[in-house]
Amino acid sequence: xxxxxxxxxxxxxxxxxxxxxxxxxxxxxxxxxxxxxxxxxxxxxxxxxxxxxxxxxxxxxxxxxxxxxxxxxxxxxxxxxxxxxxxxxxxxxxxxxxxxxxxxxxxxxxxxxxxxxxxxxxxxxxxxxxxxxxxxxxxxxxxxxxxxxxxxxxxxxxxxxxxxxxxxxxxxxxxxxxxxxxxxxxxxxxxxxxxxxxxxxxxxxxxxxxxxxxxxxxxxxxxxxxxxxxxxxxxxxxxxxxxxxxxxxxxxxxxxxxxxxxxxxxxxx
Ligand SMILES: [Zn+2]
Numbered sequence: 001x002x003x004x005x006x007x008x009x010x011x012x013x014x015x016x017x018x019x020x021x022x023x024x025x026x027x028x029x030x031x032x033x034x035x036x037x038x039x040x041x042x043x044x045x046x047x048x049x050x051x052x053x054x055x056x057x058x059x060x061x062x063x064x065x066x067x068x069x070x071x072x073x074x075x076x077x078x079x080x081x082x083x084x085x086x087x088x089x090x091x092x093x094x095x096x097x098x099x100x101x102x103x104x105x106x107x108x109x110x111x112x113x114x115x116x117x118x119x120x121x122x123x124x125x126x127x128x129x130x131x132x133x134x135x136x137x138x139x140x141x142x143x144x145x146x147x148x149x150x151x152x153x154x155x156x157x158x159x160x161x162x163x164x165x166x167x168x169x170x171x172x173x174x175x176x177x178x179x180x181x182x183x184x185x186x187x188x189x190x191x192x193x194x195x196x197x198x199x200x201x202x203x204x205x206x207x208x209x210x211x212x213x214x215x216x217x218x219x220x221x222x223x224x225x226x227x228x229x230x231x232x233x234x235x236x237x238x239x240x241x242x243x244x245x246x247x248x249x250x251x252x253x254x255x256x257x258x259x260x261x262x263x264x265x266x267x268x269x
Contacts, residue, residue: 002080002214003214004171004206005171005209005213006076006220006222007076009228011050012210015048018058021046021101025042029096029098030096032096036117037119041099046060053166055075056073058071058072058074074116075115078115079112080108082223083225086104087105096109096110131165143198144192153183154176154184156256164202170234174205174235176263177235177236177264178205180197180268183263183268215230215231244267246266249264250265
């Protein structure tokens with residue numbers, strides 16, 4: 001499942017390839033996407049591609065408009081991909097939609113078909129409920145206020161999209177290891193020092209993952225159809241039974257909320 005770094009990777013790669021291009025035609029190949037108003041997309045110029053929360057957003061300048069007021073919003077969900085091609089090709093796998101530009105194509109491919117394409121007219125509606133972990137507005141004080149009164153283990157809390165956006169199972173395990181915090185700790189019991197470490201670890205891990213174009217185990221591909229390189233830098237995720245590189249203890253796997261958590265009992269407390 002793409003998390004924040006994977007969505008950011010796709011948006012960053014697509015942006016320079018498609019900015020300034022005009023949408024010539026939109027082909028919908030999956031009836032689940034029939035609700036998309038393709039007529040409102042045709043003729044629009046792409047002003048920017050960016051990540052908002054876990055969504056890839058195309059800012060669109062409609063014909064004769066002076067400012068952006070249409071947004072094509074893409075949720076990749078489980079297996080969605082946005083792939084850019086320089087020219088028409090028939091060998092595009094599992095296509096659900098194709099945006100034909102005045103130069104190149106953007107193909108939305110998605111094996112499990114949980115991804116969505118929607119058109120939005122109000123920028124305010126794009127803003128996620130949760131906080132953006134890479135924003136400077138998220139200070140240690142604000143994070144402490146969010147954690148205050150939480151009645152969950154910290155691992156489960158980190159996955160809540162209405163608190164921080166974009167963290168999933170991989171990065172939650174890695175962040176807690178980097179911060180030296182036991183994933184089973186009650187979120188509300190973290191000290192100010194631990195909250196500071198948690199915030200710094202969150203930013204560091206996400207930034208490194210973006211630098212390496214995300215993490216791929218099975219499905220994620222970036223806009224060039226390549227897999228993410230951060231998998232080599234994972235310290236605990238799917239490393240159970242191996243030695244912790246920080247303290248030498250054995251990395252463990254436990255189940256929290258029916259999902260695997262990986263951590264080191266030696267240096268996370
Ligand atoms: Zn350790």
